[in-house]
Amino acid sequence: MASSLRQEPAASPAWFASLAILGALYVAPFVFRLFAHLALYLRRPKDLRRRYGAWAVVTGPTSGIGRSVALELARRGLNLVLLDLNAANLLEIAETIRSRHGVKTKTVLFDLSSVATPQGDEAMARLREAVEGLDVGVLVNNAGVARPGARYLHEADVEAWVRMIKVNLWAVTEVTAAVLPGMVERSRGAVVNMGSASSEAIPSFPLYTMYAATKRYVAQFSRSLYVEYRSKGIDVQCQVID
Template identity: 45%
Template sequence: MASACINHLAAQPLWILLVSSLGFLSFLNLSLSFLNWVYATFLRPPKNLREKYGSWALITGATDGIGKAFAYQLAQKGLNLILVSRNPSELKNVSNEIQVESPDSKIKTVVFDFSREMQSGIQLIEEAIKGVDVGVLINNVGITYPQARFFHEVDEQVWMDIVRVNLEGTSRVTKAVLPRMLGRKRGAIVNIGSGAAIVVPSHPLFTIYAATKAYIDQLSRSLYVEYKSCGIDVQCQVPLYVATKMTSKVASIERSSLFIPSAEGYAKAAIHKIGFEGRCTPYWPHSIQWFFCHLLPHSLLDSWRLSIGIRRRGNIIT
């Protein structure tokens, strides 16, 4: 019986055998990718961040949205916090709230407006991290357009602020914290990217924002390679829509759902991913959306994103 099957296969044209082999290999690759996704998403235990990296975490943009949710989650994991934001009263409120829920966590605050003079703010961060083992850095600070706009309509101050906050701010904070991680040969750097720059091929009417987030992705992937052998894990996390004040303002998202988590829901998933892949989509329904986006032609996604942007702008270009 076996010899008959072998003879039958040998009698097939070579191109049929090649196509069959390629089909089997593609199926095997897809199956392995799916099993790896299941393991990484639902079964893989998270790292003990305090033991692995150090007892302190620094979070930028820490008084609202994803940054604030990260701060709560990290405090619950037993880390001490350095919270960085531009509003001193909000910093005080968030610090007090976290202290009530996690009384054993030490908390420092740094008032830093990333859209203003950068060097003095970086000096404040450098002062705050002296003598403490900052093991986890969450580069969360980021801004976008106040509303959808074609590129020529965006005020220069608006897009310059986006570049300064999203691009320069993340780069400078990383540069300030990284040498101390290198000295201890351990650390985790998490840069918050965006599906606007990575999942879909374009993000019209939010062009500068998407471009800065593409920079964050490339920065993270390169640093991941540079410093992996030094005990430092650099990661770009790529969320899609999360129900925050920013998405409420620019995308009219008022509440969370299965595919649009709350900031707290996103942060819980994100904590579990720290220290693994160089790029990831922590919230599992987002990764499903990403998968199906990759099956669609870029031209279709481009048209879809442009139509959404125009609807949010309120009219068409003249």
């Protein structure tokens, strides 16, 4: 009686299986990030008013990133408290926001480099008065100083360094401390600080030493603040730009 012979498939070599596993492990993080980005892109935009509150505070809203942020927050229905050192520019952005998006605005004239002076104390008092009783849910610490640009430390004017430190570091801290109590009371809020790749993406940033150092403070300030306040319903982000 004839019998049919069936050839069994050869077993895959062990090295091939090992390479397949290593390849899968290598690709997995990229696939995960791809799906995470797709989910972020496809999901519905968050209702910021419902999640955080009806008002946002934005520093440096008259140009650049600050202006774009202020207009986007207004487009999404938030009323705005705007802080800047130029009265005419403040008036222009406030009128633009109201005419385009029909939200409320308040303006606070505040030269952030004046913190820790009598003039700065007066401006901080105006800020506290402006936000008193408002449902402030978002704070964007956007204002910053990058000048005098690329310089050796000993070649730059000391007053320029002091101004940079006051705006990029000191004012961020004081404005945040002024707005946080209301968020804590309402158990919700978001603080967004503008950081820099100069302090995050590279180990050193020569000729921009003071700028990178101030932005490093902002990054660490944001991380610690997030841990400190997350149990109180407050989100904290440091957005890396540059």
